[in-house]
Amino acid sequence: MSETGWAIALHGGAGTIPRAQVSAEKEAECHDGLRRALRAGADILEQGGSSFDAVEATVIELENDPNFNAGHGSVLTSDGGFELDASIMRGSDLEAGAVVGVSRIEHPISLARLVLEKSDHLMFVGEGAYEFAKSQNVPFVDPSFFDTPYRRAQLEAAKKASVVSLDHNDGKFGTVGAVARDRSGGLAAATSTGGMTNKKPGRIGDTPLIGAGTYASDQSCAVSATGHGEMFIRMTVARDIAALMEYANYSLEDAVHRKVMEELPKIDGDGGVVAIGKTGAPILVMNTDGMYRASMVENGKPYTAIFGDE
Ligand code: ASP
Numbered sequence: 152m153s154e155t156g157w158a159i160a161l162h163g164g165a166g167t168i169p170r171a172q173v174s175a176e177k178e179a180e181c182h183d184g185l186r187r188a189l190r191a192g193a194d195i196l197e198q199g200g201s202s203f204d205a206v207e208a209t210v211i212e213l214e215n216d217p218n219f220n221a222g223h224g225s226v227l228t229s230d231g232g233f234e235l236d237a238s239i240m241r242g243s244d245l246e247a248g249a250v251v252g253v254s255r256i257e258h259p260i261s262l263a264r265l266v267l268e269k270s271d272h273l274m275f276v277g278e279g280a281y282e283f284a285k286s287q288n289v290p291f292v293d294p295s296f297f298d299t300p301y302r303r304a305q306l307e308a309a310k311k312a313s314v315v316s317l318d319h320n321d322g323k324f325g326t327v328g329a330v331a332r333d334r335s336g337g338l339a340a341a342t343s344t345g346g347m348t349n350k351k352p353g354r355i356g357d358t359p360l361i362g363a364g365t366y367a368s369d370q371s372c373a374v375s376a377t378g379h380g381e382m383f384i385r386m387t388v389a390r391d392i393a394a395l396m397e398y399a400n401y402s403l404e405d406a407v408h409r410k411v412m413e414e415l416p417k418i419d420g421d422g423g424v425v426a427i428g429k430t431g432a433p434i435l436v437m438n439t440d441g442m443y444r445a446s447m448v449e450n451g452k453p454y455t456a457i458f459g460d461e
Pocket of ligand 1: 164165220325326344345346347357358364377378379
């Protein structure tokens with residue numbers, strides 16, 4: 152592998168993922184989904200494209216996949232609706248875009264990108280996001296587009312148990328995200344989610360918040376997080392990893408380890424991150440039993456994994 156060649160990593164959510172609860176077919180399906188998404192980004196990077204295009208393409212594939220909690224197949228709010236969040240950041244100029252609480256946009260990550268590219272603002276919520284989407288001729292979908300029987304059943308189970316759950320904590324799948332480095336050393340990160348099952352309407356997690364669930368700076372690293380959003384916000388996880396590198400000379404590996412394995416557990420912050428630096432391979436770390444994840448470096452082979460010991 153070239154130390155500074157392109158590289159990419161993605162996640163499809165972290166949580167308690169007991170092997171016994173994942174059928175062989177489901178496992179194979181998920182590996183296929185992870186590979187497909189990895190390939191979408193890797194192809195762009197291999198052809199000399201930007202890390203920014205690559206992370207968007209990867210997240211679009213994951214939003215399409217009903218096995219993951221983003222786009223079609225998102226989890227439901229306590230009132231049975233959908234509120235999707237997404238953000239994207241470019242490391243070369245620290246430009247970022249985000250959308251919050253949308254239920255009528257097929258690809259929240261692409262709307263977040265448009266916010267970055269075509270608006271004077273960084274983040275749009277609800278009606279304002281729709282007004283902006285209309286101004287950009289983004290097609291609308293009915294909220295039922297995101298609906299899947301499996302997620303409805305999950306909501307009923309969460310309500311019965313009176314919990315707000317990371318959807319993968321019952322052995323299933325989560326928030327999606329990607330980080331990439333292109334051949335010119337440009338870094339980017341993107342994250343997209345339906346949030347947490349049975350969340351109250353209006354609840355916002357870490358995914359759309361720059362510095363919490365998503366961050367990218369060419370000076371240090373790109374990070375995309377998945378996990379219990381409230382704790383990731385309190386710990387400003389994504390920006391802290393970059394800051395540890397920028398201000399305290401941490402290696403990417405040590406910075407990720409400190410936030411995910413040492414600090415988040417102190418406040419019961421379940422989850423993980425994928426991260427990539429100016430050189431070397433991506434880092435994929437979680438403090439949970441498993442994380443749907445994948446990575447690839449230039450001239451390397453695709454790696455996909457679900458359980459902690461893979
Ligand atoms: N971080 C997401 C949220 O809190 C959930 C997840 O990662 O699955 O909305």
